[in-house]
Amino acid sequence: MSELVSTRIRTTAAKLGLPHLAESLKQYAGRADEAKMGYLDFLDLVLAEELAVRDDRRFRQGLRLSKLPHHKTLDEYDFTFQPELDPRKIKDLATLAFVESKGNAALLGPPGVGKTHIAVALSVAACRAGFSVYFTTLDDMVRQLRAAEAGGRLNSKLRTYLRPGVLVVDEVGYQPLERAEANLVFQVISKRYEKGSIILTSNKTFSEWGQVFGDEVLATAILDRLLHHCDVVSINGPSYRLKNRLAAIERDANVA
Helix, strand or coil: CCHHHHHHHHHHHHHCCCHHHHHHHHHHHHHHHHHCCCHHHHHHHHHHHHHHHHHHHHHHHHHHHHCCCCCCCHHHCCHHHCCCCCHHHHHHHCCCHHHHCCCEEEEECCCCCCHHHHHHHHHHHHHHCCCCEEEEEHHHHHHHHHHHHHCCCHHHHHHHHHCCCEEEEEEECCCCCCHHHHHHHHHHHHHHCCCCEEEEEECCCHHHHHHHHCCHHHHHHHHHHHCCCEEEEECCCCCHHHHHHHHHHHHHHHHC
């Protein structure tokens, strides 16, 4: 390939918004020469590489906007520590069929069993698949909505929680809510109903949600919409955090 043609292609690629092609043209041409590619094979190579770069860029941007607290995957989850949890249930969720159908997933169990880890892992998979994701704790969402309501910006702030394809609501039940706060949660749940997915984690059983939301009728209305299309996974094993803490204490004692 002549330098003149190479320069022209790089210039055109840059104008078309294909910066990776502009930067890697010489490398692609070398691979094509080495493999004795035909014109169509060369074009397929260039387009596939450019698509992969764009997908990776979109994925990284999606992770940044998601506000996920970390980017753990299911490969990092120790299923052997939770023998009562069937890995197949989680792997079924990881297919994202519930996201495709705008359904929900609820992860229930005591603190420390890895609910947030799984929720984040599913969220990372959703980002990889091209879905928009937003992570929040219930307490923070309520606080943000109350502040927006007080400032006359409630409808605008609601869009933060209605817009993403997947809304992750962590730590449901750690703090009881006032009725006005519970009503704000109901607005989010009802407006997302069959329009977008919710992944939530809770240390409370659904029968205890009346206490969490301060009103049995309102809690029932929330659950009615949430559970209509929902995969529920209960994790009732030991705490990872406690295990790690006890292991650290034991190491310190042995050193001493």
